[in-house]
Amino acid sequence: MGRWLRFLFVLAFGIAAGLYYSWQINPREYVDTSPDTLRQDYQADYVLMVAEVYQADGDLDQAVRRLALLGDDSPAEIVRRAIAYALGDPNSGAGQRYAPIDVGYMQALADAVSALPTVEAAP
Amino acid sequence: MRDDRGPWYLFTALILGFSLGLLLGWIVIPVRYVNTVPSKLRADMKDRYRALIAEAYMADGSIERATARLDLLGDPDKVAALALQAQRAIAENRPKSEVQALTRLMLTLSQGGTPPPLPTATSLQASPPISPSATIPSATDTLTPTPVVLISDTPVVVKRSSSPSPLSTAISTTQALTPTATLIPTGTPTPMPTPGAPFVLFEQKPICDDPQTTLMLQVETLDAARNPVPGVEVIVQWPENNEERFFTGLKPEISLGYADFAMSPGILYRVRVRDRVGDEGAAVADLSAPKCKTRAGEPFWGALKLTFVQPP
Numbered sequence: 001m002g003r004w005l006r007f008l009f010v011l012a013f014g015i016a017a018g019l020y021y022s023w024q025i026n027p028r029e030y031v032d033t034s035p036d037t038l039r040q041d042y043q044a045d046y047v048l049m050v051a052e053v054y055q056a057d058g059d060l061d062q063a064v065r066r067l068a069l070l071g072d073d074s075p076a077e078i079v080r081r082a083i084a085y086a087l088g089d090p091n092s093g094a095g096q097r098y099a100p101i102d103v104g105y106m107q108a109l110a111d112a113v114s115a116l117p118t119v120e121a122a123p
Numbered sequence: 124m125r126d127d128r129g130p131w132y133l134f135t136a137l138i139l140g141f142s143l144g145l146l147l148g149w150i151v152i153p154v155r156y157v158n159t160v161p162s163k164l165r166a167d168m169k170d171r172y173r174a175l176i177a178e179a180y181m182a183d184g185s186i187e188r189a190t191a192r193l194d195l196l197g198d199p200d201k202v203a204a205l206a207l208q209a210q211r212a213i214a215e216n217r218p219k220s221e222v223q224a225l226t227r228l229m230l231t232l233s234q235g236g237t238p239p240p241l242p243t244a245t246s247l248q249a250s251p252p253i254s255p256s257a258t259i260p261s262a263t264d265t266l267t268p269t270p271v272v273l274i275s276d277t278p279v280v281v282k283r284s285s286s287p288s289p290l291s292t293a294i295s296t297t298q299a300l301t302p303t304a305t306l307i308p309t310g311t312p313t314p315m316p317t318p319g320a321p322f323v324l325f326e327q328k329p330i331c332d333d334p335q336t337t338l339m340l341q342v343e344t345l346d347a348a349r350n351p352v353p354g355v356e357v358i359v360q361w362p363e364n365n366e367e368r369f370f371t372g373l374k375p376e377i378s379l380g381y382a383d384f385a386m387s388p389g390i391l392y393r394v395r396v397r398d399r400v401g402d403e404g405a406a407v408a409d410l411s412a413p414k415c416k417t418r419a420g421e422p423f424w425g426a427l428k429l430t431f432v433q434p435p
Contacts, residue, residue, distance in 0.1 A: 003132070010136035011143075018144015027154040037372055039158040046194070049179040056182035057220065066175060068167070098327070 162197030331415030351380025
């Protein structure tokens with residue numbers, strides 16, 4: 001029994017060591033990521049670019065396709081998050097980060113994508 | 124008897140456990156990266172990001188902002204990256220607006236930030252993008268059941284320091300250039316009209332003195348003041364419904380209004396040029412590679428140069 005206990009203990013130690021090595025010391029290379037992994041400020045700037053292009057060409061389908069690269073959330077939610085970042089957090093005292101005109105572009109995009117019909121998930 | 128086995132079973136457990144740990148950590152539940160930077164994007168995603176930067180540049184007209192955004196992608200040579208992507212976009216039949224945006228941004232950067240002499244109309248005026256006070260999201264925003272690594276890259280360090288980041292540099296430059304003149308967007312798509320009439324053929328010249336250009340159809344587009352015009356679409360058609368489209372300006376080392384096409388001997392081609400708003404000049408038909416002779420009298424296929432000019 002003691003022998004098995006020691007075996008399991010060392011096995012668990014080995015697993016922990018393996019996890020530590022593979023997560024901390026030598027994790028999988030973090031190149032080849034997708035836009036949904038971008039930091040929040042980069043995601044917000046990405047949304048601003050989409051909003052600027054939408055403002056110029058009025059192509060909502062293309063804007064939605066571009067927003068879809070930022071994750072599985074609805075386009076409206078993605079833009080809402082970006083606007084929240086652009087406006088800053090009043091609780092933390094951080095002021096507005098984007099110029100009002102840029103927030104205006106993003107708001108126009110938010111209004112457009114919010115008006116899109118919601119697609120129900122298939123059962 | 125059992126005691127004679129020694130501690131080898133513990134060594135086996137250690138190896139087995141470590142292997143299981145690696146399997147879990149690398150394959151089953153690998154690190155999920157969040158808070159990455161654009162330079163770490165996959166190549167195809169970088170292309171999409173770059174195209175979006177170019178199209179946003181077409182919309183806001185701010186080269187400082189576009190440069191700052193391109194810096195985030197970490198391309199060693201931004202102009203080359205844009206030129207290559209523009210050529211790929213043409214080959215892949217990407218939307219014309221994307222090709223033109225990439226070409227336009229590439230040409231602007233290749234001229235040190237000065238927009239090429241493209242006919243342009245009013246565009247949305249740039250405004251400051253992101254303030255230098257942009258903060259880094261807290262780790263609580265990214266909690267997931269899987270292990271998470273918060274990537275710290277150069278932009279983070281730059282933004283935290285007192286030195287201006289590329290984006291904040293863009294802000295200050297833009298603000299300096301346009302302190303108050305910010306146009307209110309109308310909410311309608313902004314056209315980019317080309318003033319002047321459609322291009323007309325000004326000169327058609329066979330080239331027999333340069334064997335390097337054999338079978339080459341060279342096209343140059345000039346405006347009324349005889350300045351080269353990049354971003355003009357050239358449409359080449361030949362029998363059996365063959366067609367190829369390309370744009371001037373992708374070889375700025377030759378001329379901003381230059382483009383070329385490889386002809387086949389004995390084939391008759393038809394060439395049209397179309398400006399940025401889609402105005403198309405008259406087609407030039409029955410074009411073929413000229414037959415030339417070397418000084419020794421040996422025949423070879425020469426090149427043909429077409430110069431199109433926009434009448435005043």
